[in-house]
Amino acid sequence: MxxxxxxxxxxxxxxxxxxxxxxxxxxxxxxxxxxxxxxxxxLDYKPVKKSIKKTKKSGIVGVILPDVAQPFWGSFLRRVEKELLEKGYRTMIINSMGVCGRVTEAIDMVEKQLLDGIIVNSDVTQSEIERLRKIPTVSFECEMGTGIPLIASDHKKGGKVAAKLLIQCGCKNVAIFSAKANTPVYARHRIEECSRMLKRNGVHVSLIETTGKQTSMKSIGETINDFMNNYTTVDGIFTDDIEAYWCLAQAKKRGILVPRDFKIIGYDGNQITRMISPQITTIVQNVSQLAKTCVEVLDKRMKGERTEPLYIVPIKLSKGGTTE
Structure with missing residues (x-):
């Protein structure tokens, strides 16, 4: 031929x-x-027929987050939208709010070519994970096993930095707020590392388990109020920025001197930590770099390029007036 x-x-x-x-x-x-x-x-030329599946691109990426009303998630979403726009993609925001089926809906949309890929932070079932492995997906903070790239902050270091500072401040009885035990969220490493290091140095640790479903400032405030009523001997706390804010407010209300008698370390680096006096010491996540990495890795997945299984973004300590 x-x-x-x-x-x-x-x-x-x-x-x-x-x-x-x-x-x-x-x-x-x-x-x-x-x-x-x-x-x-x-010459009796016959064209070779190639079996090529034509793929229609939607130009839209789905971003599944737990609650964009929370400052951290709102900040992350804004930066993700910016990064996607620079690469020519629009964003479909899927606010999961713990509602079952939202991930499945997004997967269906990718399979129907209504979405090109997904950035996800949400509770997922094993059957959803199996389907996510077959489409362009990146996970932000949620460990889903092989086949789905994970992007996360260096939470292990974050936990160690917090523990080291609490020890230096002389804390002997520390409370750590944490999500449910055995959660597949990478952020649990900050709790594990902080707790391990504190205990190794003779500090008593109380793990305060939260439901992870507190969505309003009022409900968070009520939780912190109950905590302060029941844990009167605690001299240090490690939690996220919103809860740290409420701990400081409750300490002031009760006449507890911060940082002399009560040390507080937050986590995330939200602006709320700079909107109260004294400013809250916090572990800052690099939200801009996290968003950029999520988009860059997903872009590679959508193009069929090779990616790494894990991308870790550095954290940093921002000292305020709630530690000495």
């Missing part, structure tokens, strides 16, 4: 010219086109 190269050689033209003449996918002088087609007919 004749090939395009043989036809090009006889016609004394380039391979590209032959391809355009035979496929009609570009300009070729009409006389030259007739000449090339005649040679192809004489």
């Amino acid at each position: 004749a090939t395009i190269r043989e036809i090009a050689k006889i016609a004394n033209v380039g391979v590209g010219t032959v391809s355009r003449a035979l496929n009609g996918n570009g300009y070729v002088d009409n006389q030259k086109k007739i000449y090339i087609q005649k040679i192809a007919e004489e």
Whole structure:
């Protein structure tokens, strides 16, 4: 069977010219086109039919987050939208709020080519994980096993930095707020590392388990109020920025001197830590870099390029007036 190269050689033209003449996918002088087609007919040229699945691109990426009303998630979303826009993608925001089925809905949309890929931080079932492995997906903070890249802050270091500072401040009885035990969220490493280091240095640790479903400032405030009523001997606390804010407010209300008698370390680096006096010492997550990494890795997945299984983004300590 004749090939395009043989036809090009006889016609004394380039391979590209032959391809355009035979496929009609570009300009070729009409006389030259007739000449090339005649040679192809004489040589009994048969085009090779390739089984190529044409993929329609939507130009939209789904971003599944637990609650964009929370400052950290709102900040992360804004930066993700910016990064996606710079790469030519629009954003579909999926606020899961702990509602079952939101991840499945997003997967269905990718399979129907209504979305090109997904950035996800949400509770997922094993069957959803299996489906996510087959489509362009990156996970932010949630450990889903092999086949789905994970992007997260260096929470292990964050926990160690917090523990070291609490020890230096002389704390002997520390409370750590944490999500449910055995949660597949990478952020649990900050709790584990902080607790381990404190205990190794003779500090008593109380783990205060939260439901993870507190969505309003009022409900969080009520939780902290109950905590302060029941844990009166605690002299240090490690929690997220919102809860740290309420701990400071409650300490002031009760006449507890911060940082002399009560040390507070937050986590995330939200602006709320700079909107109260004294400013709250916090472990800052690099939200801009986290968003950028999520988008860059997903872009590679959507293009079929190789990616790493884990991307860790550095944290930093921002000292305020709630530690000495």
